Amino acid sequence: MSKGLKAMLWDASVLDPNEVVKLKSRQGIRFHGLSIPDCQKVLPPAPGGKEIIAESMLWLLLTGNVPTVEQTRELSRELAEKGELPSFVENLLDSLPANLHPMTQLGMGVAALNRESSFQAAYEKGMKKSEYWTHTLEDCINLIAKLPALAARIYRNVYKPGSALPSIKKDLDLVGNYSNLLGYGNNESLTEYLRLYIALHGDHEGGNASAHTAHLVGSTLADPYLSYSAALFALAGPLHGDVRSNYLRALSLANQEVLRWQLAMQEEIGSDVSREKIKEYLWKTLKSGQVVPGYGHGVLRNPDPRFIALQEFCDTRPDLQNSPIIQLVNKVGLFIYNTKTRGSEFSSLDVRSCSRCSEGARQGRENIRSVHMGFNLSMQFQTKNPYPNVDATSGCVLYHYGFREFKVSCYLIDEGLAEVKQYYTVIFGVSRALGALTQLVWARALGLPLERPKSYSIAALEKLAKQ
Numbered sequence: 001m002s003k004g005l006k007a008m009l010w011d012a013s014v015l016d017p018n019e020v021v022k023l024k025s026r027q028g029i030r031f032h033g034l035s036i037p038d039c040q041k042v043l044p045p046a047p048g049g050k051e052i053i054a055e056s057m058l059w060l061l062l063t064g065n066v067p068t069v070e071q072t073r074e075l076s077r078e079l080a081e082k083g084e085l086p087s088f089v090e091n092l093l094d095s096l097p098a099n100l101h102p103m104t105q106l107g108m109g110v111a112a113l114n115r116e117s118s119f120q121a122a123y124e125k126g127m128k129k130s131e132y133w134t135h136t137l138e139d140c141i142n143l144i145a146k147l148p149a150l151a152a153r154i155y156r157n158v159y160k161p162g163s164a165l166p167s168i169k170k171d172l173d174l175v176g177n178y179s180n181l182l183g184y185g186n187n188e189s190l191t192e193y194l195r196l197y198i199a200l201h202g203d204h205e206g207g208n209a210s211a212h213t214a215h216l217v218g219s220t221l222a223d224p225y226l227s228y229s230a231a232l233f234a235l236a237g238p239l240h241g242d243v244r245s246n247y248l249r250a251l252s253l254a255n256q257e258v259l260r261w262q263l264a265m266q267e268e269i270g271s272d273v274s275r276e277k278i279k280e281y282l283w284k285t286l287k288s289g290q291v292v293p294g295y296g297h298g299v300l301r302n303p304d305p306r307f308i309a310l311q312e313f314c315d316t317r318p319d320l321q322n323s324p325i326i327q328l329v330n331k332v333g334l335f336i337y338n339t340k341t342r343g344s345e346f347s348s349l350d351v352r353s354c355s356r357c358s359e360g361a362r363q364g365r366e367n368i369r370s371v372h373m374g375f376n377l378s379m380q381f382q383t384k385n386p387y388p389n390v391d392a393t394s395g396c397v398l399y400h401y402g403f404r405e406f407k408v409s410c411y412l413i414d415e416g417l418a419e420v421k422q423y424y425t426v427i428f429g430v431s432r433a434l435g436a437l438t439q440l441v442w443a444r445a446l447g448l449p450l451e452r453p454k455s456y457s458i459a460a461l462e463k464l465a466k467q
Contacts, residue, residue, distance in 0.1 A: 008215060008451075010206025011442060012061040012435050028305050031057070031203065032064045036305045043199075044072040046173045051192045051313070052199035054174045054434060055079065058144065061203055062438040076173045082145035083168040083177060085153065089113060093153050098161060102426045103236040105154045107229045113143060113150075114225035123221065132221075133445035139224040140437035147430045148174060152181030155423060159405050178430065182403075189317055190401040194427070196313055197394060200306045201428060203435025210235035214436035215443065219451040224440055231436050232429050256424045257293040259325075259395040261285070266328055273328060278335045292336075293391065306390035310397065323400040329393050336388075395424055 013031045031039060043056035043066060055075040059067035067075070089112050096105055114120060119135040127135070149168065156165055160183070168177050175198055179191040206215055214231035218224070269277040285292055311330075314320040321327075398404075405423040456464075 008206050008212070009448065010439055012439055013203040013205055015205050031060055036200065036309050040309070042066045044069045046176055046195060049192055049195065051196040053195045054198050054202065057199040057202045058434050058438065061435055062441065077170060078141070079145040079174050080168050080170045080172065080177060082142050083149055085146055085149045086116065090153065093157060098158050102154050102158055102423050103232060103429065106151060106426055106429055107232040109150045110143065110225055110232060111229035113146065114223050117223040117225055120223045129447060133441055136224055136444045137441045140441055143224055143228060144433050144437060147433055148178035148181055151426050151430050152178060154426065155182055187401060189319070190403065193313060193397055193401070196309065197427070198431035200309060200390070201431035206439060209237060210432055211436050214440060216451050218440045218443055219448065224437055227440060228433060228436060235429055235432060236425060256395050258391050259399055261293050262325060262328055262396060266325065273331050275335055278332055304387065304389040307388045307392055310390065310393050314393070314397065320397065320400060325396045325400055329396050333388055333392060398424065
């Protein structure tokens with residue numbers, strides 16, 4: 001993997017691998033200088049909700065400013081007004097075979113929307129370079145507005161063919177409408193979780209494959225629809241979420257891989273989850289040539305603050321605290337990064353039972369993470385970066401809420417019947433548009449040039465190596 005080359009401008013978010021995740025002051029990821037706890041304090045939620053919503057994060061990423069409640073509501077209304085799909089895109093999606101991967105369908109649908117591109121139409125007529133950003137902004141807002149309807153129609157066609165799709169509700173926020181279109185509008189907890197998930201995944205610097213692809217294709221002056229469709233196909237690649245194993249993980253997303261691994265563990269070890277059983281299963285995974293999914297990060301060298309934010313969400317919901325899959329996530333995490341704070345067996349559901357956690361769940365989690373995390377993997381399994389990333393819990397929460405369209409049986413050459421991951425990546429695709437598209441607007445406003453790196457032949461590299 002080639003990474004770390006400092007070669008592009010991306011202003012919306014910054015990852016700092018060395019910024020310590022401190023108690024009550026989680027850092028490591030900043031959106032225009034704001035940490036995740038900062039964002040949770042100042043970015044407006046949905047009416048009656050508590051979590052960050054896509055509109056407030058979108059405003060922050062685009063402008064660098066924290067929106068007011070009124071500005072957030074106005075943006076929600078604008079997105080809802082623009083949220084319906086044109087009939088030709090609906091017909092296109094409805095004509096696709098149900099067994100075509102949802103990410104392929106999403107990329108096709110986004111690309112097809114370019115028939116209505118304001119940027120493309122203005123460019124063909126002739127416009128000043130100083131006007132590029134205005135038409136790009138119009139396209140980006142239109143695309144973000146239509147992603148829930150696009151993604152939900154794919155979900156309906158693939159998993160619930162023949163069922164009716166509700167209309168966009170003008171009084172709902174973007175993710176509120178997405179949840180309603182998916183058929184989960186009455187599930188307040190899942191809707192709030194999706195709001196938080198999509199906001200936190202909205203941007204992750206510009207060097208990841210999907211964001212960089214949007215930037216690269218956009219640098220050719222392709223319209224935002226074509227640029228983001230290319231980004232979606234990069235997002236679908238197994239290595240985008242750092243999914244590594246000796247099995248084919250076609251079009252996989254890391255949180256789906258974590259969920260698959262957790263469910264397999266749950267089936268094998270049963271409900272009597274001891275430290276020894278977890279240790280045995282970890283060794284079984286590693287000795288098979290696979291990695292333990294959900295731990296480690298391509299940039300961060302401390303606990304992923306998005307993971308902590310999602311775990312805190314679980315702490316506020318009794319149903320999640322009592323969920324077998326979430327309990328297993330907590331127990332595995334506790335074993336991986338803590339050996340000295342517990343006895344030989346688990347005495348309750350999660351880290352709050354630790355003797356060091358007398359000040360409550362949130363502080364207890366962070367004390368353990370900041371002091372003890374990494375001991376097991378680093379000492380026993382010789383892993384340099386054992387800290388949990390956001391995928392360690394994100395897909396498992398979706399699974400708990402009954403959102404279980406993450407796998408399908410498929411025959412693979414040399415491996416026989418295997419699981420190919422499905423819809424969770426589409427949710428990621430909805431979220432990542434917030435950062436990729438806002439930075440495309442700024443690339444046009446700043447007049448950033450065509451990206452054209454220099455390539456080398458093998459002979460040229462051999463010559464350099466000899467010098």
